[in-house]
Structures are given as C-alpha cells and as structure tokens.
Amino acid sequence: MQAQTNTAGAVTGQAASGDTITITNPSTGFSRTITVGADGSYRFSQLPTGQYQISRNNGSPRNVTVNVGTAANIDFVSQTAAGPQELGTVEVVGTGAINPIDVSSVESTTILTAEQINKIPVSRDTTNVALLAPGTVRGDAAFGNLASFGGASVAENQYFFNGFNITNTFQNLNFVQVPFEGIAEQQVKTGGYGAEFGRSTGGVINQISKRGSNEFHAGGNIFWQPEELDESNPNQFNNLGTLIADNSQQKDYEMRAAVWASGALIKDKLFLYGLYEYGHTGARLDPTVGGGSSTQAKSDEPKWLLKADWNINDSNILEFTALSDKREFETAYYRVEPYETDATRGYYQGTAFDNFGGESYILKYTGYLTDTFTLSVLAGTGESARENWSVSANGLMNSYQGAVGQGASGCPVIVDARAAAINGLIPSRVGCELAQFLGRPDAKDSRDQFRIDAEWQLGDHLIRGGVDIDNYESVAGESYSGGIVWRYGRYQVDLNGNGDPSDDPSLADGIVRKRVFQSGATVQVDQTAFYIEDSWNITDNFVAYLGLRWDTFENKNGVGETYAKIDNQFAPRLGFSWDVFGDSTFKVFANAGRYALPLTGNVAVRGASASLFSEEFYTFTGVDPSTGAPTGIELVDNPNNGRAIRYLNNEFGVGKDPNTIASQNLEPMYQDEYILGFQKQLTDNFSMGVRGIYRDLKRAIDDQCDYRPILAWAEENGFTFNPDTGGFQEPDPANPTDVAVYNAGFPFCRLYNPGSDGIFQMDVNGDGVLETIPIPADVLGPEAKRKYTALEIFWQGDWDKFFIQGSYTYARSIGNTEGGVKSDIGQDDTGTTQDFDYPELAIGSYGYLPNDRRHSLKLFGNYELTDEWSVGANMLVQSGRPINCFGFLGGSATSHYANSYFSCDPGPVGIPGDGSGNNGTTVVPRGTSGRLPWTTTLDLNVAYAPAWMEGLQFKVDVFNVLNSRDAVTVNEFGEDGAGNPQPEVYQAATGWQEPRSVRFMVQYDF
Structure with missing residues (x-):
C-alpha cells in the first residue's frame, strides 16, 4: 500500500x-x-x-x-x-538512522533526518542536502548551483514545506529558504513519484518542520566560517599564460546563529515550536586584471519559523506554520583599469541593493473520520520580494520606474566600440552604471494554494485522491540602467542623400546609437490538478499501483488575458512492489509514469505583455564626464536601414494580442519515465539496492523567432513587404517621422512545440484582422529531444556507533535541449531559451548535454569514537561534463546570435586569427570537444559533546580538505562574435571547485 x-x-x-x-x-x-x-x-x-x-x-x-x-x-x-x-x-x-525498506512504495526516495544531517559535514541548505541523493548532480553556477535530477534542467524541480508548494514559479530557479535549523526531515524524490505530485520533470524536495511536544526544549547554536581559514580560487590565466584575474585575496566569511524553544501550551493538546535564525555573510571578489570590477559583498538574513499543533482530539488535528526568509544583499563595486599589474582595487563606483524573500502561512487540517477514511485540507499563502536598485558613487540612484514607458533613473549603460577606444588611444568610457539591467524595485511573487486529499482503505485497495489549486502571481520587469544603452560605434551615414552611407568616412567614430529597452507586467500562472490512485494488495506481498493525474495550466499576460492554456493534461502512473519473502527484507519494484511541466511566469513578462525596444542614431559634440552619455546630440538616419527610428521585435510599449503569442495547436509538454529495481537487506544492519532509469522527453514547449517563413507566407499570399520599413505597410505619409516597425499584430517570437507544425495568428498588414499562418515543422526546426539513462547502486548501513550511506551512478544524458534553461550560455529565460529560435541554432546541437555526468560516487557517514567524540565524512568523486565549441555561423541570416552556434574553429594557441572569420562549414557537434576533469571532494568533521554538560556540543567541519582545485567551467567560445578564432581563451578555466573552508559550531540544547 x-x-x-x-x-x-x-x-x-x-x-x-x-x-x-x-x-x-x-x-x-x-x-x-x-x-x-x-x-x-x-x-x-x-x-x-x-x-x-x-x-x-x-x-x-x-x-x-x-x-x-x-x-x-x-x-x-x-x-x-x-x-x-x-x-x-x-x-x-x-x-536507528537508516530507514527500513518500504515495501509498499514504488518511489525512488531518499530521506535524511536532522539527526543524520547534523552528523555529516554538509552545507546547511536545501540543495546541498538534496545532492547527497543518488541521481542528482550540481547544475551550473549561473543558476545558483541548484540540483539537477535525472538529466533534467535545474528549472524542472518542485519544492514543498509542510505540504505547501514553496517553489518560485516565476522562473522555477528559486524557492523559499526555510530556516534550516527548523527542518526535521528532508525527503528527496528522484523518480517514480505518484500522481499526488506533478508540475515536475526533474525531482521533488519535500521538507517537514520540527514541532513541539509535552517536554520543554530550548537551545541555540552559532556557526562561524572565518575568512582567515578560507582558501582562494586559483588565479585565472589565458592559454598563453597571461594573468586575467588575480584571485589570491578572494575570501569569504559567514556567521549564522539560531535560538529555539518548543513545548506544550496545553499538555497532550496544544504544542508550539519557535525559531529565530540570523545569518551574515561577506565576500570579496578580486580585480580582473584585464579590466573590470572588484566587488565587496555582504548579506543579512533574518529568518524565523513558528509551528503550532493542536490535537483537537484523537480524530482531528490542526496545524499552523508561519515562516519568513527575508534576505538583504549589498554589493559595493570598485573599478579596475585594464591590466593593472598590481591588481589593486580601483575607485569606488557605487553599491547595488537586492532584497529577496518574504513570509508564508500554512494551515492544515487532518481528520481521521473512520478507521479506514482520512481527510486532509491545506490552505496556504506566501509572498516573496525580488527588489533591485543601486546608487552610484556620484549619488545617482539607478532604479527602474515600474511601468513600461516610464523609463529608469540613474546612470545609462555606456559601450565604446570605436577603433581608438579598442586600440587604447582614448580612455574607455565606462560611465557610472553598476549593472546593465535593473529589476523593478517593487518586484514580488505571491502564491495562494488550496488542496484537499482523501484516503480510503477499501479491503485490499488503498484509494487516494484529491484536488490541488495553485495560483501564482508575479510583479516583474527590467530595464537598462538609466533606461538607455549608448554605444559609440564605427557607424557610417548617408549625409549627402546620395544613397552611399560611406560617403563621409570621417564620421565613422562620430555616431552614437541609443537603445532603449523596458519590460514590466503583473502576470499569472493558474494551476489546477486532480488525481486518483489505487494501491492494490493483489496478494499479501504484491502491491500494484495505478495513479491518474489531470493538470490544467493557464498563463495570463499583464492585463489578465490568457495567452496559453493546457486543459486536463493526462499523466498516468503505473507500478508494482513485490515483497519477495514477505518479511520486508527484499523488494523488487518497477514503475512507469508520465510527468508534465507548466510554463513559468517569466514567459509572459516580455513575450506576451507590453514591452519597449527601440534604436536611434545621433551625432554628438561631447561626453558627460560623470555618466559617459553623449552631449550635443542630433538625430540622423539609421545606418542599417536609412530610417531615423527602429522599433524591434514588435515592442512598442503597448500590449500584445494574446491570440498571437502561441501556436493554435499548442500541445502540452511531457516526459515519460521508466524505473526497474530491487532493494535487499543483506544483514540486520546493512541493505543495498539497484535501479535502472530511463527518461524520455516526448514533447517540449519553447519559442521560435524566425521571421523568414512568416514573410515568405505573406508574400506568397499577396501581401507586399516594404524592406525600408521592416513591415507590410508604409508609414503614414502625414507623419513626417520615418518609423520602421513590424506591425503590432506581428509577434517576433511565438510559442510552439518544436518538431510540430506551427499554426500562428498574426495581423500581417495592420488592418486589425488576424491571418492564420501555417508553417510546416521541417521549416521551423527539429524536434526537441532529451534522453536520460542511468544505473544506480545505493546502500545504507546502521550499527550502534556507525552509520554509512552512499551510491554510485552511471548516467548518460543526450539530446538537443537541456530543458527549461540553457547552461551552455547561462540563459535563465525558463521555457523560452534560444535553442529553437532559428533552425540554424540547432545545427550540431544533438549530443551530450550539460548535466551529463557519466560517473558519480557518493559516500557519507559518521562514527562515534566514544560517548563524547565522533567523526563524520562526506566524499564525492565525479566525472566532468562535456565541453562545446561555440562560434559564428558564416552566411547565416541570423548572425545577431553572434557566436552562439555549434560552428567553430578556434585555431592553434599562439596564432591569432586572420580576421576572415568562420565560413560556417566547421560544425562541431555538441559535447565533442572533450570533457572537464574528474573532481574529488572530501569533507570531514569532528564533534565533541562533553559528558560534564549534557546538551553542549562543539564541532568543526572542514570542506574540501585536500583543497582540490580542478576546473568545473571553461570558456567554450572558440570564436568571437564575428567568427574570428580566439585560441588564447578557448577552454581556459573560468571556475573551479569550491576552495577549502572551515566551519566552527557551538550548540547548547536542553
């Protein structure tokens, strides 16, 4: 059952x-x-x-x-x-610490209790504990080093706390940071989970809080990671041995303290657990010798947790949970001039401020209505901030104003691409901005969840079912710092009006481009699911499991209009568990299941809601010494198309027609999974198991931005395209301003199922009538593919003074898409990566994926030397992920994707490129340019609990004891954006294993 x-x-x-x-x-x-x-x-x-x-x-x-x-x-x-x-x-x-074999379950699950976690050297956070489970690997640093489950991207997981969904559904790249000291158990579901769980094609992390009892308990602890004992990363060099970044003084420190108390307000009836936790961290990132910023970062994290349990009577229980995970970050920026050999910190540029987190409240009722029928009802709400702003050294506040068209205050972004700047003949104009993009200062996410679950034991059948309503809202948006990017470039213009834009080469460095970008909206994701499942004891020792789940996903744009909806997506689950000997010592199990993933909220902010993106070109007479912006500007024709203003990508600052955002035949995304395994208790104290896993992505949803088949269809059907305007109609002759646009009904990127025909609706000629445009699948690009196969061997043992747990996994992850995000280039546009934007981007894209870690060996445990002393260890040995060679696809009409293609010829080190660029004939398939090295990480700890004071404990954790420094990321761009080889930097290390650090703890619990 x-x-x-x-x-x-x-x-x-x-x-x-x-x-x-x-x-x-x-x-x-x-x-x-x-x-x-x-x-x-x-x-x-x-x-x-x-x-x-x-x-x-x-x-x-x-x-x-x-x-x-x-x-x-x-x-x-x-x-x-x-x-x-x-x-x-x-x-x-x-x-003991080891969980007995659960012969009633077909799931692949690892459970770690607070007692176990406290005994092993592991970072005290959700992700690092999840990474102890078989089949999990650490994802890319660009997304916060989250866990990847079974080959899926890090954006395909779900997180729960006391039954409440705490996943950040805006991008699926974050979750509520529960105060770790308040977690009693963490369950990690790596596969085979039943119909109760959905909205995940990766894994599920499920946490349960500590709670009060009749016995009063209180205590506190302090964790301290001193800067003086923290090692630094290796210095960064290019392939010629030139120093790029001096990391020798890079140091981190961390201090966390917690106090807690629990007990009964009414014996046997009403219990309370309370926790307050405060953390402070700091880090210094050393200068980039080649020019860049040095930062001094710090954070303050006041968190709290309250858990109340009311045993109304033996048949009715009421639980209430409240928690806060507010976090405040400050990052001070210092400028480093190019190739400062002493690598000293330069002048102060300003400070960036980021606030995250908020409060969540959960209420749950459980009723044991009869001996065979149980009902539970949960209602929860949560809100979390994503605020961002900065203040430059000159006192200017860099802040997005919160609505499209209002712009942003502060320092604009400055790019100087003039020949004199590149050759060092004039100072590079860096301006006063700290980051290119600013988020909204009022950005936040909120969730309201309501679910009912019922369980009925009906003879040999255990019937479970329920409904889960989960509505998510995000206030989001971004803008360029100051609202503008000024680019001083080598532009040429047709001042004489004779059609020759190069007739005045003396002005090549006298033109500046102004680019404006803003997005912002309040978007929604409404999710409803129904499920029913039956665990049938066909015999006393054989359980058959059948689960059925129906999911509805509805995505709404900034004005509440639905732009994508998946109704009642069917996800069946089937499995069995055979208690071979009937004594819970040997289990054979298998399962097959279908799992679905909704579109995240971020898809709507720019793709389906109002946004603004424009370009203008100017001559200028001077430069503001404070901001780097041009002065004395005068509007000139666009060097690219002869027009003064160009609006790109259907972004005019007005809303988009929701009917044009997605293909009319859009089908749900889903993945199929199959698992077969066994688990055997070899002795009274030791068990092991083996399981084989196969996952196959059957259908994906992504966006497609190729305008060429749309233009071809329009021309074939009698519409006239004007290349001067970039649209299908001339500007209004009464309007003297030349404006080049795509029509408002012409969305630049559209959602579809890669590998399927697209049926798009667009107002091609701007008459207010939507045309239906069918585009064959072979024109749009290839089918999305991702297959994961793995063999896992796992074991656990528990003796009086010793416990050990571990696993070995052999896995292969192959395909042409990682999934929700794109680790190849650090793209976090969940659900709308550039994988399928143009067919050319898919050339050579099939191969081993970023989360392909062929071998993983994990081993952790603890041994009690005496009643007072114990030692713990945690070891990970893992093979490296595949390396790509990205470059320019010569002759491609999509060259604005620069060096993002699987087309590359980096050339030999020491021989610079001849400037001719790659003609696109050198296709280097994904993952065929070698692999990163194997890594070994060994963590150790020692704990002392003196007999002379019960409840007192001292502990020292040493992470990466051997200070292993193998590369975990390298530069994968063999060519620059113009196709020129860059052998000096290709495959040069850019990131390494976390350096050795030491953490001290003192705790008193009574």
Whole structure:
C-alpha cells in the first residue's frame, strides 16, 4: 500500500481479524486505535512524523519510527498457507538512522533526518542536502548551483514545506529558504513519484518542520566560517599564460546563529515550536586584471519559523506554520583599469541593493473520520520580494520606474566600440552604471494554494485522491540602467542623400546609437490538478499501483488575458512492489509514469505583455564626464536601414494580442519515465539496492523567432513587404517621422512545440484582422529531444556507533535541449531559451548535454569514537561534463546570435586569427570537444559533546580538505562574435571547485 503523502507517514501490518491495534506518540499524547479488518491487515495513515509505540490488544508496545512519505511495516501475525501465525515479541522496526525498506512504495526516495544531517559535514541548505541523493548532480553556477535530477534542467524541480508548494514559479530557479535549523526531515524524490505530485520533470524536495511536544526544549547554536581559514580560487590565466584575474585575496566569511524553544501550551493538546535564525555573510571578489570590477559583498538574513499543533482530539488535528526568509544583499563595486599589474582595487563606483524573500502561512487540517477514511485540507499563502536598485558613487540612484514607458533613473549603460577606444588611444568610457539591467524595485511573487486529499482503505485497495489549486502571481520587469544603452560605434551615414552611407568616412567614430529597452507586467500562472490512485494488495506481498493525474495550466499576460492554456493534461502512473519473502527484507519494484511541466511566469513578462525596444542614431559634440552619455546630440538616419527610428521585435510599449503569442495547436509538454529495481537487506544492519532509469522527453514547449517563413507566407499570399520599413505597410505619409516597425499584430517570437507544425495568428498588414499562418515543422526546426539513462547502486548501513550511506551512478544524458534553461550560455529565460529560435541554432546541437555526468560516487557517514567524540565524512568523486565549441555561423541570416552556434574553429594557441572569420562549414557537434576533469571532494568533521554538560556540543567541519582545485567551467567560445578564432581563451578555466573552508559550531540544547 503506497504511502504517498507530502506531510506525513503511515504504519501498516498484519494481525488477526478483529484485533485492536493502538498507536501512541508518547511525546504528544496522540493516540489512535483501530480494529483489524477481515483480511487481517491494518493501516494508520497520515501520521505526523516522529517516534511512536504500537501495541496489539493492549499488549507490550513496540517502537516504530514514522518518516515522511513512507510506510513502516509492523506485523503481529504472518499470513501463511495454513492461515495466520502469531509472531514473537521481537521488535520489527528499529529507530536507528537508516530507514527500513518500504515495501509498499514504488518511489525512488531518499530521506535524511536532522539527526543524520547534523552528523555529516554538509552545507546547511536545501540543495546541498538534496545532492547527497543518488541521481542528482550540481547544475551550473549561473543558476545558483541548484540540483539537477535525472538529466533534467535545474528549472524542472518542485519544492514543498509542510505540504505547501514553496517553489518560485516565476522562473522555477528559486524557492523559499526555510530556516534550516527548523527542518526535521528532508525527503528527496528522484523518480517514480505518484500522481499526488506533478508540475515536475526533474525531482521533488519535500521538507517537514520540527514541532513541539509535552517536554520543554530550548537551545541555540552559532556557526562561524572565518575568512582567515578560507582558501582562494586559483588565479585565472589565458592559454598563453597571461594573468586575467588575480584571485589570491578572494575570501569569504559567514556567521549564522539560531535560538529555539518548543513545548506544550496545553499538555497532550496544544504544542508550539519557535525559531529565530540570523545569518551574515561577506565576500570579496578580486580585480580582473584585464579590466573590470572588484566587488565587496555582504548579506543579512533574518529568518524565523513558528509551528503550532493542536490535537483537537484523537480524530482531528490542526496545524499552523508561519515562516519568513527575508534576505538583504549589498554589493559595493570598485573599478579596475585594464591590466593593472598590481591588481589593486580601483575607485569606488557605487553599491547595488537586492532584497529577496518574504513570509508564508500554512494551515492544515487532518481528520481521521473512520478507521479506514482520512481527510486532509491545506490552505496556504506566501509572498516573496525580488527588489533591485543601486546608487552610484556620484549619488545617482539607478532604479527602474515600474511601468513600461516610464523609463529608469540613474546612470545609462555606456559601450565604446570605436577603433581608438579598442586600440587604447582614448580612455574607455565606462560611465557610472553598476549593472546593465535593473529589476523593478517593487518586484514580488505571491502564491495562494488550496488542496484537499482523501484516503480510503477499501479491503485490499488503498484509494487516494484529491484536488490541488495553485495560483501564482508575479510583479516583474527590467530595464537598462538609466533606461538607455549608448554605444559609440564605427557607424557610417548617408549625409549627402546620395544613397552611399560611406560617403563621409570621417564620421565613422562620430555616431552614437541609443537603445532603449523596458519590460514590466503583473502576470499569472493558474494551476489546477486532480488525481486518483489505487494501491492494490493483489496478494499479501504484491502491491500494484495505478495513479491518474489531470493538470490544467493557464498563463495570463499583464492585463489578465490568457495567452496559453493546457486543459486536463493526462499523466498516468503505473507500478508494482513485490515483497519477495514477505518479511520486508527484499523488494523488487518497477514503475512507469508520465510527468508534465507548466510554463513559468517569466514567459509572459516580455513575450506576451507590453514591452519597449527601440534604436536611434545621433551625432554628438561631447561626453558627460560623470555618466559617459553623449552631449550635443542630433538625430540622423539609421545606418542599417536609412530610417531615423527602429522599433524591434514588435515592442512598442503597448500590449500584445494574446491570440498571437502561441501556436493554435499548442500541445502540452511531457516526459515519460521508466524505473526497474530491487532493494535487499543483506544483514540486520546493512541493505543495498539497484535501479535502472530511463527518461524520455516526448514533447517540449519553447519559442521560435524566425521571421523568414512568416514573410515568405505573406508574400506568397499577396501581401507586399516594404524592406525600408521592416513591415507590410508604409508609414503614414502625414507623419513626417520615418518609423520602421513590424506591425503590432506581428509577434517576433511565438510559442510552439518544436518538431510540430506551427499554426500562428498574426495581423500581417495592420488592418486589425488576424491571418492564420501555417508553417510546416521541417521549416521551423527539429524536434526537441532529451534522453536520460542511468544505473544506480545505493546502500545504507546502521550499527550502534556507525552509520554509512552512499551510491554510485552511471548516467548518460543526450539530446538537443537541456530543458527549461540553457547552461551552455547561462540563459535563465525558463521555457523560452534560444535553442529553437532559428533552425540554424540547432545545427550540431544533438549530443551530450550539460548535466551529463557519466560517473558519480557518493559516500557519507559518521562514527562515534566514544560517548563524547565522533567523526563524520562526506566524499564525492565525479566525472566532468562535456565541453562545446561555440562560434559564428558564416552566411547565416541570423548572425545577431553572434557566436552562439555549434560552428567553430578556434585555431592553434599562439596564432591569432586572420580576421576572415568562420565560413560556417566547421560544425562541431555538441559535447565533442572533450570533457572537464574528474573532481574529488572530501569533507570531514569532528564533534565533541562533553559528558560534564549534557546538551553542549562543539564541532568543526572542514570542506574540501585536500583543497582540490580542478576546473568545473571553461570558456567554450572558440570564436568571437564575428567568427574570428580566439585560441588564447578557448577552454581556459573560468571556475573551479569550491576552495577549502572551515566551519566552527557551538550548540547548547536542553
């Protein structure tokens, strides 16, 4: 019988028909008694996690541990051919650190308790604990080093806390940072999870909080990672040995402190747990010798957690959870002039401010309405900020104003591409901006979730079902710093009006381009799911599982209009678990399932809502010494098309027609998964298992931006295209301003299913009528492909003073898309990466993907040397990921993607390019340019709990004891944006393993 629940566990077993079974939690007084059914089986469902005692007919109790999402088995009789036979009084389930084999489940799950986590050297955060599970690998640093599950991108996971979804659905790249000291258990689902869980094609991380009991507890701890014991990253060099960045003084420090208390407000009835945690971190990033910024960063993280439990009576429980994860970051910027050999910090540029996090509130009711029927109801709400602004050294505040068309204040972005600047003949104009893009200072995300789950034991069938309503809203947007990018370039203009833009070469460096970009909207993702599942005990030791799930995803733009909707996407799940010997010591299991992923909220902000993107060109007479912006400007014709103003990508600052955003035949994205495995208890203290995994992405949703087939269709159907205006109609003759636009009904990028025909609606000629434009699949580009195969071997052991856990995984991840994000170039536009924007981008794209880590060996545990001293270890040995060679695709009409193609000829080191560029004939398929080196990381700790003061403990963790410094990222661009080889930087290391650091802890708990 499958115990699929994200907040509680279960206890099941066999007894004689008519027996009474009582389960009690001594710490809370919770008690339930049920009568064994005619089939001789019993089940206690939806039990809060913790230590229980269970007895038959008021006999001697046995101890049992209830963990989240699993079922512990306690048999009082065994079922044999001759009938039920009484068992002895030997305890069946222990209470050690290792979880017993759950013969009722078909899931691939790892559970780590707070006690286990405290004993091993691991960073105290959700992701690093999740990475201990088999089949997980660390994703790219561009997305915060999140966990990748089973070959999926890091944007395809779901996160839960006390049953509430805490995933940040705006990009799926963040989640509520629960105060770690308040977590009692973390469950990591790497595959095979049942119909209760959805909206994930990666994994599920499920956390349960600590709670109060009849016994009063209080305590506090301090974790301190001193700067003096922190090693630095290696210095960065190019392939000629030239120093690029001096990292010798790069140091981090961290201090975290927590205090907590728990107990009963009313004995056996009302319990409270409270925690306050404060963290402060700081880091210095050393100068880039080649020119750039040095930063001094710090953060303050005040967090709190409150958990209340009310045992109304033995049949009704009410839980309330409130928490805050507010975090404030300040980053001071200092300018470093090019090739400052002493690598000293330059002048102060300003400070950037970022605020994240907010508060969440969760209320849950559980009712044991009969011996066989349980009902739970959850309602939760949460809000989290994503605020961003900066203040430059000259006192200018860089802030996005919050609405398209209002612009942004502060320092504009300055780019100097003139020959004299590039050759060092004039100073490079860096201006006073700190970052190219600014987010909205009022940006935030909010969630309202409501779900009902019911469980009914009906003879041999355990029926579960429910509804999950999860509505998410995001206030989001961004703008260039100061609202503008000024680019001093080598432009040529037709001042004489004779059609020759090069007739005045003396003005090549006298033109500046003004580019404006703004986006901003309040967008929504409404999600509803229904599920039903049946765990059927076909025999006493064989469970068949069938789950059915229907998901509806509705995405809305900035004015509340639906631009994409998937109705009742069907996701079946099927599996079995065979308790081979009938004693929970040997399980064979398998499952097959379909999993779906909704579009995230970020898709709508620019793609489906109002945005503005324009270019203008000017002559100028001077430069503002403070901001670097041009002065004395005068508007001139656009060197590119002879027009003064050009609006790109259908971005005029007005809303987009929601009917034009997605293909009319858009189908849901989904992935199929198959798992077959076994788990065997080899001794009373040691078990191991093996499972094979196959995942296949069957259909994807992404965007496509190729305008050529749209123009071809329009011309074939009698529409006249004007290349001067870039549209299908001339500007209004009464309007003296020349404006080059694509019509408002002509969306530049559109959602579709890669590999399928597109049926797009567009107002081609601007008459207010949408034309239906069919484009064949072979014109739009290839089908999205991603396949993951793996063999996992996992083990766990528990003795009186020693526990060990680990895994070895052999895996292959191959395809032409990573999924939600694109680690190749650090693109975090979840769901709308550039993978399928143009067919040319897919040339050579099929190969081994960024999360392809062929070999992973994980081993961690703890040994108690004496009653006072213990040592812990955590080791990871892993092969490197594949390397690409990106470059320019010569002759391509999509050259604005510069060196983003799998077309590359880096040339030999030491021989500079001849400037001719790559003609596009050198295709280098994905992942065929070698691999990053193997990495080995060993972490150790030692803890001392003095006998002279119970509850006091001291601990030292040393991370990366050997200070291994292998590269984990390299420069994968073999050519620059014009196709010129750059052998001096190609495959030069840009990132390394985390350097050695030391963390001290002192804790007192009473």
